[in-house]
Amino acid sequence: MNGDEEKVLDTYRSFLLLSEISGEEQLSQRELAKRLGIALGLVNSYLKNLVAKGFVRVNNFPKNRYAYLLTPKGFAEKSRLAYQHLSYFSGLYTTTRQDYLALFRALANSGVVKVAFCGIDEVAEIAYLSLKETGLELEMAIDLENSGETFFGQIIQPPTAALAQPELRIVMTSLKRGERLREELLRMGTKQAQIYEAADGLKVEIKDVS
Numbered sequence: 001m002n003g004d005e006e007k008v009l010d011t012y013r014s015f016l017l018l019s020e021i022s023g024e025e026q027l028s029q030r031e032l033a034k035r036l037g038i039a040l041g042l043v044n045s046y047l048k049n050l051v052a053k054g055f056v057r058v059n060n061f062p063k064n065r066y067a068y069l070l071t072p073k074g075f076a077e078k079s080r081l082a083y084q085h086l087s088y089f090s091g092l093y094t095t096t097r098q099d100y101l102a103l104f105r106a107l108a109n110s111g112v113v114k115v116a117f118c119g120i121d122e123v124a125e126i127a128y129l130s131l132k133e134t135g136l137e138l139e140m141a142i143d144l145e146n147s148g149e150t151f152f153g154q155i156i157q158p159p160t161a162a163l164a165q166p167e168l169r170i171v172m173t174s175l176k177r178g179e180r181l182r183e184e185l186l187r188m189g190t191k192q193a194q195i196y197e198a199a200d201g202l203k204v205e206i207k208d209v210s
Contacts, residue, residue, distance in 0.1 A: 012176065013038065015081035017046050018074060021056060026067045037145075037177030050074070093126060099198035100130035103171065107136065107196075112169055114139035116162060118195075119174025119181050120151050127173045127198070128152055139168060144177075144184060159184050162194075171196045 016036050020027060029047065033040045047068065050056040055074035059067040070078065107115065115136055117124050120143045128151075131138060141154040142162055149156050162170055162185065170185065172178045172195065185195060 009175070011081060012085060013042075014046060014050065015078065015085055016176065017043070017050065018055065018070060018078040018081065021068045022070045022075065022078060028066075032068075037174070037180055039180070053077075096123060096126050096198060097130055100127040100171075101133060103196060103198055103200055104131050104134040104136050106200075107169060108134050113137060114168065116140035116142055116165075116168050116170045117151070117173040118142040118159065118162075118170050118185065119172055119177050120146060120156055121174050121176070123175050124151065124173035127171065139165070142170070142181075143174075144181065159190075160188060162190060163188065166191070166194070168194065169196060170194050172198070 013036060017032065020032055020035055027035070029043050030040055032047075033043045036043065047056065051058060053073075054071055055077050057069050057071055059069060104115070113136065115131070116139055117127060120141055124141075128138065138152060138154055140161060141151040141156045142159050143156050144159065146156045147158055159181070162168060170190065172182060174181060178197075182195060186192065
């Protein structure tokens with residue numbers, strides 16, 4: 001991920017965090033981490049930054065419990081980021097669609113017939129549209145969340161399901177949770193060479209999972 005992509009992801013996570021805090025629920029850091037699909041320590045870091053900027057204030061309760069509330073300045077920042085990312089995601093759709101199309105074509109040309117998607121969200125839906133243009137089949141849908149639900153006819157399974165097919169190419173299809181999911185795949189023993197990102201189309205021919 002280059003510097004510009006990291007900056008976009010950083011501001012996107014800030015927007016998601018502000019959006020969660022703006023709701024009526026009082027959410028703990030652990031609950032926020034689960035909803036955003038990022039590490040607890042990362043949520044803590046973002047919150048400290050948002051508090052320091054005056055976007056969020058903290059209410060203390062007994063037993064070391066805290067409530068995070070948006071300030072008027074925080075609501076204004078959330079609106080600004082929403083507008084910024086609306087513009088960004090309209091462009092993201094086109095770029096992502098083409099990146100996945102290039103990746104799937106390269107995989108098909110290298111002899112791959114089936115792939116797995118890891119990370120089932122709005123990006124996965126874009127990837128699926130590109131997949132259908134190339135003749136590849138979706139063999140498996142993987143996620144740490146939503147197990148048992150369906151995605152275009154596939155029952156969403158936990159990452160451990162991929163261990164049964166060590167030669168299966170796994171395509172990362174989540175922007176906001178991709179890093180966490182990749183770490184989980186590698187932690188459980190998936191080979192690095194099995195895992196592909198949307199922008200890997202030009203690298204397919206040099207990858208080998210053997």
